[in-house]
Amino acid sequence: MDWKIELIAVPVTDVDRAIDFYTNRVGFALDSDHRVSDELRFVQLTPPGSACSIAMGTGITEMAPGSQKGIQIVVSDADAARAQLIDGGVLASDVDEQPWGRFVYFDDPDGNSWALQELPQRT
Template identity: 85%
Template sequence: MDWKIELIDVPVTDVDRAIDFYVNKVGFVLDHDHRVSDDLRFVQLTPPGSACSIAFGTGLTEMAPGSQKGIQVVIPDADAARAQLVEAGVAASDVDEQPWGRFVFFDDPDGNSWSLQQVPPR
């Protein structure tokens, strides 16, 4: 039996600001933005090439905004990913060289934290 992680909640305070950040600065694809009512709005975005998406909105989670820590995304080139983020105005860390990969870290406007990992050659 396959077990696939396909959706992760990212709690945010301002849905439209989060859409702008993830689409226009980080480069995610906006898959859905559906307002069911004033109390329920569902937004789903997917990193390019990913089988796993993120979701945020109104009425979706009880997590506090900014409490999602350590979402990790595998990327082919840490230097290129960092350059893309910085060029778009995202405060990204320098590339952190480790024996298990090269990492870049950044936070969204609410403080949810992300780790980008360039996996070492196998």
Template identity: 65%
Template sequence: MDWKIELVAIPVTDVDRAKSFYVDQCGFNADHDHQVNPDLRFVQLTPPGSACSVVLGTGVTEMAPGSQKGLQVVVADAAKAREELLSKGVDASEVDIQAWGHFVYFADPDGNTWSLQQMPPRG
């Protein structure tokens, strides 16, 4: 039986600001934005090429804003991904080169943290 991660909650204080950050600055696709009721707004965003999406909004998680730490996505070229983020105003780290991959780190406006990993060449 397959177990596939499909959706990860990102706790934020300002839904519109967060949506703009992820869509306009990080390049995520805006899949859904529904105000279900006064207490529930569901915004689903997907990184380009990803099978897993993120959800942010109101009433979608009990986590404190900024408490989602260490989300990781794989990219083909960490340096190029970093340059794309920087060109859109995202404060991204230098490329951290390790034996297990090249990494770039950044945070959203609430302090939720991400890493981009370029996988090492396969043997």
């Protein structure tokens, strides 16, 4: 039996600001934005090429905005991913070279933190 992670909640204070950040600055696709009621708004966004999406909105999670730390995305080229973030106006770290990969880090406007990892070449 396969177990697949397909959705991760990302707590934010301003849903519209977060949608703008993730779509226009980072490059995620806006899959859905449904306001079910005044207490429930469900937004789903997906990184390019990913089988896993993020969810945000109102009434989605009890986590405090900014408390989601260390979501990791695998990219084919850390330098190109960093350049894309910088071009989008995102404050991104320099590429961090480690034996287990090359990493770029950034935070969303609420302080939720992300790591982009370029996997090392297999020998």
